[in-house]
Amino acid sequence: MASSLAIFGVLMIMALGMLSYEAEARAFFVFGDSLVDNGNNNYLATTARADSPPYGIDYPTGRPTGRFSNGLNIPDFISQQLGAEPTLPYLSPELTGQKLLVGANFASAGIGILNDTGIQFINIIRMTRQFEYFQQYQQRLSSLIGPQRTKQLVNQALVLLTVGGNDFVNNYYLVPFSARSRQFALPDYVRYLISELRKLLLKMYDLGARRVLVTGTGPLGCVPAELAMRSRNGECSAELQRAASLYNPQLIQMLRSVNSQLGSDVFIAANTQQTHNDFVSNPQAFGFSTSKIACCGQGPYNGLGLCTVASNLCPNRNQYAFWDAFHPSEKANKLIVQNILKGDEKYMYPMNLSTILALDSRT
Numbered sequence: 001m002a003s004s005l006a007i008f009g010v011l012m013i014m015a016l017g018m019l020s021y022e023a024e025a026r027a028f029f030v031f032g033d034s035l036v037d038n039g040n041n042n043y044l045a046t047t048a049r050a051d052s053p054p055y056g057i058d059y060p061t062g063r064p065t066g067r068f069s070n071g072l073n074i075p076d077f078i079s080q081q082l083g084a085e086p087t088l089p090y091l092s093p094e095l096t097g098q099k100l101l102v103g104a105n106f107a108s109a110g111i112g113i114l115n116d117t118g119i120q121f122i123n124i125i126r127m128t129r130q131f132e133y134f135q136q137y138q139q140r141l142s143s144l145i146g147p148q149r150t151k152q153l154v155n156q157a158l159v160l161l162t163v164g165g166n167d168f169v170n171n172y173y174l175v176p177f178s179a180r181s182r183q184f185a186l187p188d189y190v191r192y193l194i195s196e197l198r199k200l201l202l203k204m205y206d207l208g209a210r211r212v213l214v215t216g217t218g219p220l221g222c223v224p225a226e227l228a229m230r231s232r233n234g235e236c237s238a239e240l241q242r243a244a245s246l247y248n249p250q251l252i253q254m255l256r257s258v259n260s261q262l263g264s265d266v267f268i269a270a271n272t273q274q275t276h277n278d279f280v281s282n283p284q285a286f287g288f289s290t291s292k293i294a295c296c297g298q299g300p301y302n303g304l305g306l307c308t309v310a311s312n313l314c315p316n317r318n319q320y321a322f323w324d325a326f327h328p329s330e331k332a333n334k335l336i337v338q339n340i341l342k343g344d345e346k347y348m349y350p351m352n353l354s355t356i357l358a359l360d361s362r363t
């Protein structure tokens with residue numbers, strides 16, 4: 001199914017881990033695609049799912065949860081830094097009562113910025129629907145703790161948005177001569193995506209979000225799926241790398257412009273492409289034996305088809321930057337979150353998560 005992308009998105013906190021125990025942990029809301037989906041798609045009639053082994057093999061329960069990882073994903077590591085439990089999928093029947101105070105995860109594998117991204121997955125939760133659920137969540141919380149406290153909880157929450165990779169992989173480049181690629185030259189398509197994303201961010205602000213980590217696309221051309229389909233000698237796909245290198249700087253520019261319009265640093269860019277480029281250019285420096293071959297899969301680079309019980313499976317998942325053909329391993333997710341937490345301007349703009357946590361604890 002080629003669920004989604006391979007992007008390395010992300011964020012964090014840490015220096016303040018200790019502080020977070022003093023008060024109730026800050027709420028955390030997650031929006032986006034398979035890189036951050038904690039299991040919503042398990043409840044949908046879709047082919048974009050990660051609910052069978054060996055997904056989850058290194059999760060504490062050892063079982064699949066719907067996360068596109070061998071273990072924890074990026075939101076899980078951020079929750080740890082907040083001193084909070086992992087966010088539950090919004091569609092989970094367990095998300096009731098006091099658990100609503102932790103926040104919620106609205107992400108859905110396969111979605112993109114555009115409504116026509118991921119149509120082959122049929123029934124997935126697109127961005128506008130994720131926002132409708134966020135409104136519904138606020139109504140439910142409000143009947144529990146009242147409108148005043150609900151508004152406060154939402155305004156003070158940390159938010160993560162990871163979206164955009166699928167608009168390339170599962171739309172523009174999904175098939176040769178795709179409708180979008182006939183409609184737009186690549187630079188124009190990127191400008192269109194950024195302008196549509198801007199609208200989504202303003203909607204998010206309207207719904208009460210005030211601290212939002214927005215990840216860029218990962219190194220789209222270097223994921224095992226693209227190496228398998230487009231590469232002769234293991235070099236990254238130049239075309240998809242070009243897409244990522246057009247998208248990420250424009251994302252930062254747009255966030256800067258939205259922040260100045262709002263008069264506040266609401267939106268924070270997480271440069272996951274840079275983080276991933278580090279893995280790709282020197283995997284050994286991060287303890288990986290490879291950043292080209294997926295741990296789970298088949299064909300060249302284990303990059304073809306789905307990760308299933310019938311696939312090749314590596315014995316030591318920590319030695320692989322990629323778990324499946326598109327998604328980072330738990331170990332890579334952890335490193336990505338470390339960069340979100342403590343990275344300099346090359347990774348986090350205008351500031352990193354530890355700075356955010358320190359700032360927000362004072363206000």
Ligand SMILES: *[C@@H]1O[C@H](CO)[C@@H](O)[C@H](O)[C@H]1NC(C)=O
Nearest residue numbers: 113114115116126128129196
């Ligand atoms: C996407 O779909 C939603 C719901 O149908 C709609 O409100 C929205 O305007 C659409 N967005 C675009 C860019 O067409």
Ligand SMILES: *[C@@H]1O[C@H](CO)[C@@H](O)[C@H](O)[C@H]1NC(C)=O
Nearest residue numbers: 342343344345351352354355
């Ligand atoms: C990121 O976090 C570290 C502390 O962990 C801090 O020393 C550094 O200055 C921060 N960098 C930026 C750009 O905020």
